[in-house]
Amino acid sequence: MNRIAIALTAASALALSACAKKAPESLPPDPVDTSTPTPTVTPTPSGPIEGSGAHFRQVMAGQDTIFFDTDKYDIDSQDAAALRSQAQYLLQYTQARATIEGHADERGTREYNLALGERRANAAKNYLVSLGVPAARLSTISYGKERPVATASNESAWAQNRRAVTVVLN
Amino acid sequence: MTVRFALLASALLIAVPASAQVALPPAEDEGGLSVTVTDENAWQDLQLAIPSFATDRNQPTPANAQGTGALALELSRVVYNDLQFNSLFRPTGPDSLPRPAYADITSPQFGTWRGRGAEMLVQGFVRAQDDGRLMVGCYLYDVALNDELARGGWVVQPADWRRAAHKCADLVYSRLSGESPFFDSKIAYIAETGPKDNRVKRLAIMDSDGANHRFITNGQSTALTPRYSPDYSKIAYLSYVGERMRIYVYDVGSGRQTLVTESSNATMAPRWSPDGRTILYSMATGGNTDIYTVPATGGTPRRLTDTPGIDVGGSFSPDGRRIVFESDRSGTQQCYVMDADGSNQRRISFFGGRCATPEWSPRGDLIAFTHITGNFRIATMTPSGGGVRHLTNSWQDEAPTWSPNGRIVQFFRTAQGSSGESSIWQVDLTGRNERRLRTPVGASDPAWGPVLP
Numbered sequence: 004m005n006r007i008a009i010a011l012t013a014a015s016a017l018a019l020s021a022c023a024k025k026a027p028e029s030l031p032p033d034p035v036d037t038s039t040p041t042p043t044v045t046p047t048p049s050g051p052i053e054g055s056g057a058h059f060r061q062v063m064a065g066q067d068t069i070f071f072d073t074d075k076y077d078i079d080s081q082d083a084a085a086l087r088s089q090a091q092y093l094l095q096y097t098q099a100r101a102t103i104e105g106h107a108d109e110r111g112t113r114e115y116n117l118a119l120g121e122r123r124a125n126a127a128k129n130y131l132v133s134l135g136v137p138a139a140r141l142s143t144i145s146y147g148k149e150r151p152v153a154t155a156s157n158e159s160a161w162a163q164n165r166r167a168v169t170v171v172l173n
Numbered sequence: 174m175t176v177r178f179a180l181l182a183s184a185l186l187i188a189v190p191a192s193a194q195v196a197l198p199p200a201e202d203e204g205g206l207s208v209t210v211t212d213e214n215a216w217q218d219l220q221l222a223i224p225s226f227a228t229d230r231n232q233p234t235p236a237n238a239q240g241t242g243a244l245a246l247e248l249s250r251v252v253y254n255d256l257q258f259n260s261l262f263r264p265t266g267p268d269s270l271p272r273p274a275y276a277d278i279t280s281p282q283f284g285t286w287r288g289r290g291a292e293m294l295v296q297g298f299v300r301a302q303d304d305g306r307l308m309v310g311c312y313l314y315d316v317a318l319n320d321e322l323a324r325g326g327w328v329v330q331p332a333d334w335r336r337a338a339h340k341c342a343d344l345v346y347s348r349l350s351g352e353s354p355f356f357d358s359k360i361a362y363i364a365e366t367g368p369k370d371n372r373v374k375r376l377a378i379m380d381s382d383g384a385n386h387r388f389i390t391n392g393q394s395t396a397l398t399p400r401y402s403p404d405y406s407k408i409a410y411l412s413y414v415g416e417r418m419r420i421y422v423y424d425v426g427s428g429r430q431t432l433v434t435e436s437s438n439a440t441m442a443p444r445w446s447p448d449g450r451t452i453l454y455s456m457a458t459g460g461n462t463d464i465y466t467v468p469a470t471g472g473t474p475r476r477l478t479d480t481p482g483i484d485v486g487g488s489f490s491p492d493g494r495r496i497v498f499e500s501d502r503s504g505t506q507q508c509y510v511m512d513a514d515g516s517n518q519r520r521i522s523f524f525g526g527r528c529a530t531p532e533w534s535p536r537g538d539l540i541a542f543t544h545i546t547g548n549f550r551i552a553t554m555t556p557s558g559g560g561v562r563h564l565t566n567s568w569q570d571e572a573p574t575w576s577p578n579g580r581i582v583q584f585f586r587t588a589q590g591s592s593g594e595s596s597i598w599q600v601d602l603t604g605r606n607e608r609r610l611r612t613p614v615g616a617s618d619p620a621w622g623p624v625l626p
Contacts, residue, residue: 076460102416109593112529112543112571113618114398114442115499115506117418118455118462118483121439125460144416145439145457149395154369154591156568 054096059171062092069127071165073108076122078130086127089169090134096171103127104168105145108161113147120145127167218263219349222291222316223253225267226309227275232301236331241307244334245299246272248309251338252295252345254382255356258599258606261349262293278312286316293322295345299337306330311341313348323348335384336625343624353578356381357625360583361399361408362597364388365615369593374617376410376423381576381621383611389423398442401622402449402469409433409443409452420454422469434467434474442486445469446513447493453477455485464498464515477515488533488540489513490556497521497531497540497556508542510556521558530572535623536579539602543571543584551584551600564604572617577624583610585617 051057060067067089069082078086093099105124107116124143132138153160226245237244246267253266270289273281278298286294294314299307306328313323325344327337336357343354364377376389376396389408390396399410408423418439421430433452434440444453451466456474462483467474478484480502487498497510503520508528511518522528526546533540533556544552544561549569554561569587576583576599583599595617600607610616 109569109587111506112545112549114455114485115483115501115529117397117439117441118457118485121457121462122460122483129460143439144418149372149374149397151370154593156589156591156593 054099054171056171056173059092059099059101059169063088063169067170068166068168070162071123071167073110073161073165074119076119076126078126082127083130086130087134090131090136093131093136093140093171094134099171100140100142101169101171102142102144103131104150104170105143106150106164106166106168107148108164109148109151109156110161111148116147117145118147120147123165123167127169131169219261220290220292221256221262221264221295221345221349222270222286222289222293223249223256223264223266223295224270225249225272226297226299227273227278228299228301229275230300234301234307234331235305236307236334241299241301244307245297248297248299248334248338248341249295251335251382251384252297252311252342255339255342256345258608259346259350259601260603260605261346265291278310281312281314281316283314283316283319291316293345293349295341297341299334302328307334307337309334309337309341311337311344313345335380335382339381352580354624355576355578355581358577359401359405359622359625360597360610360619361401361410361622362585362612362619363396363399363617364612365595365617366392369591376408377612377616378408378425379612386613398618398620400443400445400620402445403447403623404449405622405625409445411441411443418457420452422452433471444487444489446489447491453487453489453496455487464496466513475515477511478518484509486530488531490533491535491537495533495556497533499529499531506545508540508558521556522554523558524554524561532573532575534575534579535577538579541573541575541582543573551582553582553602562604564600564602565598565607570598572619574619574621576621583619583621585619587617 066085069085103124105120107119124145128141128143151164153163226249228241228245231240231242233240249267253264256262256264273296278296281294294316297311299309302308308328310326315322323344327340329337339357342356347354358381359378361378364375365372367373373392374395375392376399379386394412394414397411399408401408406425412419412421418441420433420440420443422433423430438456438458440454440456442455450469452469453466455462455464461481462485463478464484464487465474465476482500482502484500487496489496494513495510496513499506500509506527506529507520508522508531509518509520526544529543529545531540531542539553540556541553544550549571550563551565551570551573552561552563567586568589570584573582573584580602581599585595586598587593587595594615597610597616597619
């Protein structure tokens with residue numbers, strides 16, 4: 004019970020006791036709840052904090068990754084569209100910093116693939132910079148063939164692994 | 174510390190009745206190396222008997238819980254395991270042979286061994302010294318000629334007992350083959366666990382036969398492509414600690430790790446010069462990778478290559494004057510040679526496919542490499558790119574490293590498919606005796622160090 008209701012009740016009690024002999028003409032109106040509602044935790048849309056890595060991944064819905072042909076590191080039109088989405092996000096959340104990870108499939112030797120992954124990460128970074136994302140907010144790293152997402156030894160798996168993934172840092 | 178000494182013991186002739194002719198049983202599969210492919214058409218087949226070593230008195234030693242008597246047997250087993258897997262001898266080991274007495278070691282019962290069909294005989298002893306160290310003697314005899322061919326002796330700390338056995342195997346191998354030794358050496362490599370899409374990779378070291386295995390890093394950050402310094406005091410490797418690609422030098426004695434270069438760019442593929450004074454490495458920046466050198470003690474890097482392509486890796490010739498490396502400046506990954514100062518860069522691979530991971534033999538006569546023609550095959554070529562010979566033929570055999578004497582090539586083999594498991598294998602320069610080196614878990618990126626002094 005809130006304070007005003009108590010006060011009003013007390014007041015009415017006082018009134019009753021004070022004027023015991025004289026019955027009030029009418030009962031005071033019921034106390035109206037004019038207090039500020041206690042802030043209860045209404046469920047906000049559950050999910051990650053905006054501008055965070057998890058949020059970026061969620062919003063991108065797959066557009067955080069671009070793909071390459073064998074031995075190639077050029078940005079095709081599909082890649083460009085994905086990178087535009089990424090740039091849009093990064094320009095909206097100006098505090099966000101990102102690392103672009105470059106990857107290669109398993110059909111190359113280890114060190115060459117590390118260099119190839121760096122090439123791919125760098126290509127993605129350059130494109131984001133050309134779209135206005137400040138270079139200072141972007142870094143690159145290569146994982147070569149060390150971090151495949153698809154483990155089979157076939158064209159489909161290899162195509163999934165030749166990629167650059169943009170990761171927003173928390 | 175080991176000390177060579179000259180052995181002189183009085184010869185004791187013991188009359189032994191000639192035993193019935195007994196064929197030596199076939200060589201047994203033991204220890205760290207397992208045979209999967211053996212070429213039966215060996216050009217030479219020396220019957221080599223390696224009975225148990227002996228001890229003068231069974232004494233306690235930290236090297237073996239049962240004392241020097243049991244240690245003597247273990248020593249001979251290490252020698253026997255070393256001397257398998259080549260086309261020169263058919264050794265028979267101590268578990269199939271009678272045990273000589275201590276006095277026999279310096280005065281063999283040749284008649285007995287002739288009767289068993291042995292042509293060569295290795296005998297040895299171990300003695301515990303007052304200071305706790307072990308004295309190990311090793312003798313090689315020609316049974317037909319009743320003659321001693323070679324002898325050697327070493328004083329070792331108990332913890333190094335296996336090294337004395339490897340020195341003995343090296344002595345026998347060198348004397349009989351004319352080749353340089355290689356058994357007393359160590360390998361740095363990457364130990365692998367976990368599934369293909371979440372692999373844990375740790376730096377590890379082991380003896381040339383897989384013994385004395387030790388993990389160096391804990392796997393929290395990926396470690397790749399290690400290289401022992403020529404004096405075995407350090408290991409250079411690529412680490413992803415801190416989510417960056419940086420080259421660390423691990424000091425084996427102190428356990429300390431130091432950065433080779435301070436750069437915000439990705440650095441990788443470390444290599445040591447033969448004199449241990451220079452580190453060769455690759456740096457990737459702006460989509461371009463080039464090769465640099467830096468003094469091993471730190472200092473100003475010097476750029477060797479400068480093309481708008483991927484120039485990566487590299488291996489010094491044993492005289493330190495040239496470097497072979499890989500570059501895709503021509504459009505595909507090929508092998509190039511340059512002087513150690515970066516001048517005279519010229520392509521040497523013109524045989525089709527791609528040339529990768531070139532590694533100069535310690536003998537200087539050959540370069541081993543990964544030949545990519547769809548699958549990855551270990552191959553060798555001359556330093557001018559001629560005489561290509563393929564040593565293996567699997568789906569992916571990658572990154573050859575040479576035994577210290579330049580006669581064996583070690584590499585890692587990856588299984589096709591979702592397991593993608595890697596293991597370390599060796600093959601002779603002749604392409605024969607392809608065999609797997611047993612490791613505790615998966616293994617890749619082997620780097621074979623030189624013979625220990």
